[in-house]
Amino acid sequence: MKFMKLGSKPDSFQNDGNNVWYVTSELATDVIVNVGDSKFYLHKFPLLSKSGRLQKLVGSTSEGDGNEIDMHEIPGGSSAFEICAKFCYGMTVTLNAYNVISTYCAADYLEMYETIDKGNLVYKISVFLNSSIFRSWKDSIIVLQTTKYMTSCLSEEPKLVNLCINSIASRATVDVSKVDWSYTYNRKKLTQEIEPESELNEGIRSRTVxxxxxxxxxxxxxxxxxxxxxxxxxxxxxxxxxxxxxxxxxxxxxxxxxxxxxxxxxxxxxxxxxxxxxxxxxxxxxxxxxxxxxxxxxxxxxxxxxxxxxxxxxxxxxxxxQLEEATVEDLLIKAKESDGETEGVIYDVNVVHDIVREFTVGDQNGEYEESGRTTGGILSEASKLMVAKLVDAYLSEIAKDPNLPLGMFVDLADMVSGASRTSHDGLYRAIDTYLKVKACTIYLMHRTLVYLLKVLLDKYLSKQSGVASKLLIF
Missing domain, CATH: 1.25.40 (Serine Threonine Protein Phosphatase 5, Tetratricopeptide repeat)
Structure with missing residues (x-):
């Protein structure tokens, strides 16, 4: 991680344990700065020599034994103010990817600009960001992440956020041969690329990015x-x-x-x-x-x-x-009303119906040709056959649901009726399962169920003699 040290004097800030800060010095403090729950007993001269805002606030404060200023709204809170105050005293402070944005916003709030004093904090942080932070992949990400806590400060000056985003995007789009920095990659084991024989003899290998x-x-x-x-x-x-x-x-x-x-x-x-x-x-x-x-x-x-x-x-x-890539398990979408713990789980068949309709409409409109899925119609027919088998298998699963309406079952099956199956066993099993489940729960509807499903079965199996007669009659 990149860091920058500022100042050369030893840190003489002390804390009494009750969020009260003071500077060990022979000179008595003459200003109190309240930031949140913290109190800072400080000296006017070092602060006013760097901060335009404190110059204005101290000048407008009534005279007394000690001037007291409230700065509860300062970005970054007491920790950021502490860094800025130490910088004013010339004490050593360390900036890194985690604190640079909060310190920048605090310094900007305190008006620590070049017009107040040359080499002021805002300028030094800007140099650090451009020369170091934005040149580091992981530091740029850390800095960008910290900006979410400084939205009130950075909303008026989005340039800093944009610079950070551009830095990250530029590195993410660089040619992989130029990636020479560390990154996180745990998703799969990286392969080892063997170098030319002359280098291999020296035991040198290069990891493929x-x-x-x-x-x-x-x-x-x-x-x-x-x-x-x-x-x-x-x-x-x-x-x-x-x-x-x-x-x-x-x-x-x-x-x-x-x-x-x-x-x-x-x-x-x-x-x-x-x-x-x-x-x-x-x-x-x-x-x-x-x-x-x-x-x-x-x-x-x-x-x-x-x-x-x-x-x-x-x-x-x-x-x-791309429905032909799906599996039956993928399509088993539980209806939102189901909590997944009761018997007879109801699946959201309407959503699957919409998905299959998108497939059939896209095929009819020729939307898949440009994606390489059709070559003289061969791949298109293969895709339709795969989807038909998928729907048959899906129907076999949802047929186990005693609450599944007949209309939903029939409509979904009818959507892939145009596919030229090599075997209708999957559809037969789905119908057989549906009839058995429904006959056990709604006996009085069995004749209607048998009639409608036999019509559907005959529509698909008209070329396969004897199969329709297997239909279970109750």
Whole structure:
């Protein structure tokens, strides 16, 4: 971590243990500065020689045994003021990525500018930021993260935040061959790239830098700052959409710890909703940049935290565009009313219906051709067959739900009726299961169920003699 030391005098600030600070000196203090719960017994001359604001405040304070000034609104609080005060005395202070922003905001508030004294604190911090902090990958991230605590100070001067964002985005988009700084990467074991034989004989190896080397470090950023950085990275058009997708996945796993299990604590719902909404907004427009499984997990979370309809519709559309990649488990989306603990869990079939409709509508409109999914119609037919098998298997699972309405079952099956299956066993099993479950619970409806489902079965199996006769008649 980069740091900068200022001043040369020893630190003579003392604390009596009750948030009361004073300077050990033969000279009596002549000003008291109140910052929050802390009191600072100081001397006017060193403070006024550096701070324009204190010059004004002391000048307007009535004379007495000691002037007392309240500065409760100073950014960074007592810790930042302490650094500024020590700088005024010429005492040694150390600035680093964790305290430089709060100190900068405090110095700016105190008007510690060059017009007051040459080599003043605001100027020195600016030099430190530009010459050291913004040249360091991890320090830039730490500094940007600390700006969230200084919003009131930096909102009027966003230049500092923008410089930090640009610094991070510039390094994230640099050619990987030029990455020579440390970064966090625990997502998979890095491969070792063997150097030419002459260097190999000397035992030298070079570690390959992955294209997504930066995604874990950025996942530590607060959601609003993360959004700004990723937008800046995307706008540079130097990073592939696949890497952007990996970045969003890493951020989701970091900020939504219950993503894989589809759970979230009630107290975390507002924050989780913000994360889901922003990830959905940042998703690359190109198809296939993130897996269908990840999109479905994101949709489940969006339903759980009650994201807006626009967010859910966007996720449904994207899932429909690559539905053949999904698994049955992916599609088992629990209805929001279910707490997951009662028997006969009800699944949100309407959402799956919308997803399948997006797939069929996209196929009819030829929206998938440009993504390489069609070659003379062969891959398109393969995709439709995969989705039909997926829906058959999904119907077999939801058929176990005694609360599933007949209309929902039939409508979903009918949506993939155009697919030329090589076998209809999956659909048969789904219908058989549905009839058995319903016959046990609603006996009086069995004749209607048998009739309607036999019609559906005959529609699919008209070319397969004898199969329809297997239908269980109660």
């Amino acid at each position: 992955p294209n997504d080397w930066w995604v874990e470090d950025l996942a530590e950023l607060e959601i609003g700052l993360y959004k700004q950085v990723l937008v800046s990275i995307k706008n540079k058009n130097l990073v592939s959409n696949e890497v952007i997708g990996e970045a969003l996945k890493a951020f989701a796993l970091r900020r939504l710890p219950g993503l894989n299990r589809g759970i979230v604590h009630s107290s975390d719902i507002p924050k989780a909703r913000s994360v889901v909404d922003i990830i959905a907004w940042l998703l690359p427009s190109e198809k296939g940049c993130v897996s269908c499984g990840f999109l479905l997990k994101l949709l489940k979370m969006a339903i759980l935290v009650d994201s807006g309809e626009m967010v859910k519709r966007e996720l449904v559309k994207r899932i429909g565009q």
